[in-house]
Amino acid sequence: MALVLNEEQRLLKDTAKDFLSENMPVEALRTLRDSDDPTGYSQQQWQQMCELGWASIVLPEQYDGLDFGFMGLGAIIEESGRTLAASPLLSTVVLGASAILLGGNEEQKSSLLPKVASGELTLALALEEGHHHAPLDTAMAAEAHDGGFRLNGNKSFVVDGHSADKLVVVARTSGTAGSADGFSLFLVDGDAKGLTRQRRKMVDSRGAAALSFDNVDVSADALIGELGQAWPVLETVLDRGRVCLAAEMLGGALECFERTVEYLKERDQFGVKIGSFQALQHRASLMYIELELAKSVLFDAFSAIDDKRADLPQLASLAKARMNDVFELVTNEAVQMHGGIGVTDELEIGFFLKRSRVATQLLGHSGFHRDRYASLCGY
C-alpha cells in the first residue's frame, strides 16, 4: 500500500500541471465548445500529450510503454481534471488499451498497443445501452457469421465514440441480460460498414456518441479474449476506468474548491469579507474534510491497480461513489458561494458543475457503487 507519491511521481505531476495550465486551461474547453469542434478535443494537443509519454505510461515496455504504473497516470489525470482538459486519455489509454492488454492475444497486443503509445491509434469502449450505467444488462448481440461475427444493436453515451479509430464493443454471444455469462469483446473499426456514429452534444462539451450497429461484420480475429468469457476482464477494465475517472473528478473538485475559498477571501458584503461568516466557514471546512478523505481513498485505489490486489473492485466503487458525492457537493457549493456570478457562463465554475454530473453518470452513479460495495462485502 502506498498512500503518498514518490519523487518521480511528484515530478510527473508537476510537469503535467505546468503543461496543462499553460496549454489546456479551462478556456481551451470553452473554445472547443464555442467553435463547435467536431472531435471534442484538440488533436494537436493530444499529440503533445503523447509526446510527453502520457499515452504510454501504463503500458508494458514490450509494447513501447513506460511501465510507470497507474499511480503516475492518476497524478496526471488528477491534474487534467483541474483544467478540465479534454482528451481521449480515459477512452483510449485507460479503457481501450486495458481491454486489449488484459483480454487480447499477443498478436492484438503487439499490433495495437504500440500505436496507442505513439498516439497513432485512439480507442473507445462501447458499453452502455440504457439510461444508467449497468454493464450486466448488456443486450447487444454478436452472432457467429461467415467465419466471423455479426453485430447488431445500439450503444449510447460512448465517450469519444464518434472520433475513435477503433471501438472495443461489449456484446453478448450467449446468456441473457443480467447474467455475467456470455460476454464478449470485439474490435470494430470506426468506419466499419453498417456502423452509424452520431456525436451527442453533451452538457460538459466533451465528446460522446450514440452508435448503431446494423449487421456489422467482423472477422474472427476481432474477438478480444475468450468467447463468452469477457466479464472478468471487463470488470477490471471498468474498475481501472472508475478509479482514473475518480482521479479526474478529484482534480476538478480541488480546483473548484480552491477557487471558491479564494472568492470567500475577496468578496465584500456587509462591509466584511464573506469568508468571515461562520455559516460559510463551516461549509468550506466540511468540503475540505471530504476532499482529504477522497485523496486517501484514491491513493489506495491506485495502489490496488498497480499491486493487482483482489480488493480493487471494492476500492474502485469506494473511490467512484465518494468522488461522485464530493464533486457534486463542491460544485453545488461553489455555485452557491459565488452567488449571482456563479450561474453565469462567464465564470468557469459552471464548466466544473457540468463536468461533474457527466462524470457521475459515467461508469456508475453513487447508488450503483454503494450497492456493488455492499454486495462485495457480503450484505
Place this chain on the structure above:
Amino acid sequence: MADLDQFRLEVRQWLEDNCPASQRLPITREEQVWAGKNKQFPSDDAKLWFERMRDKGWTVPEWPSELGGGGLDERQAKVLKEEMKALGCRTPLFDLGIWMLGPAVLEFGNDEQKQEHIPKIARGDVRWCQGYSEPGAGSDLASLQTRAEDMGDHFLVNGSKIWTTNADKADWIFCLVRTDPDAKKQEGISFLLIDMDDPGVTTTPIELISGESEFCQTFFDNVKVPKANLIGELNKGWSVAKALLKHERKLMSEIGGDTPGPSFGPVQAALEYVGTDENGKLKDAALRDQLVRHEMAYRAIGLTHFRTFEERMSGQADSNVPLIMKYVGTEEGKRKEELLLALLGHQALGWDGDGFNEDEKLTTRGWLFSKALSIAGGTSEVQLNIIAKRVLGLPQQ
C-alpha cells in the same frame, strides 16, 4: 526496512510467548486495568500481562527507556501496535497520564519533573485526570477562572473544574489555572499538577444520559500547591494545553479501537438482526444503504489515518490533515452508534433487566455515550472553526 521486518518477527514472537491467552480476548469495561496507587486487577492473567509489558517499557512504547519507556521509534511503535492488534492483545494499562500528560511533561517539563512523573506513569503507579473545562468555560476554554495565586513558596488554588473524567478515582489532576487575572485571556494561564489528596480538593460525579458517571466536577478550596508542580513557564500554560489537546484529539479520532462496546460491528449486527434475502442482500434496503455509507466512510477514514502516518514517515507531512481527524472520527463514530441502534431495532432500546442481552445493553449505552464524543476535547463546531482559520486561511470576524 529489513530491520523493521526483523523487529516485527521479534515482537510477534515475544507477544506469542508472553501474552496470556485470556488477554487476547475482547476486553470489557470491567477488565480494563487502570493506573493508580491502588490498582485493581480483574485476574491474575491481567496482572501478569501488565507486569510483563511494564517491564518491557511497552506500556509507553515510544517514551525514553531511561524513564521507563520502551525507547521505540514511531515506526517500531506502529509495528508493535499492529502486532498487538493482529493477536488481539489487550491494552495492558489505561491512563490519561499515558495518553496526555506524559507527552506534555516530556515536551515541556524540566528534568526533575520528568524524573518525578514519567516513570510513575510508565509503571502505572499514579492515575491522572484532566482539569480543563469549567462551568463557565467550555468551548471558550481560555476564559477559565480557577485562580492560582502566587503565595511566595506555593500557589493557592480556588475554583472548580468540570468534566474531570474519572476524577473520583484519580490520584492526581493536571489543571489549567489563571495565574495572571490582568493579562489577556490566553496569556495569564498556567499548567499545574495537583495531588487529589491535598486538603481542599473535593470531587462529585455527574450522572450522564447513559446512566454512567465517568465525568465529575472537582472543587478547589484554598488548596496549597508546591511551585515545583508548575509545568512550563508561568503564564505560558496555554501552549502546553494546545500541545496536549492535539494528543487528546488524536486519541478521540482513534476511539473505538480499544473501548468496550458490543461484541459485534455494524455488518455483523445487520446480518444477525436484519437478515438477508435470497440474493444475500440485507432485507431492508434503507438500512443497507445506511450501513454501506458508514462502512465506506470508515474505510476512507482508516485510509486517511494511514496516509498521515506515511506522509510523516516520508517527510511529506501535511500538518493540516490531522486537524480533520477529530471531527471525522467522532462524527462518524456517532453515526455508527445510530446505525447500530437502527439495526438492532427494539432490542437496542432496553435500559436494564431481562429481555436484553449484554451486547444489546452496551449498544444502547454506547449510543448515548457517543453523544459526548463530538463535544469533549473541542466540539465539532470548534473543529470546523479551526480548519477554516488555520487550514483555509479564511478571515476572522
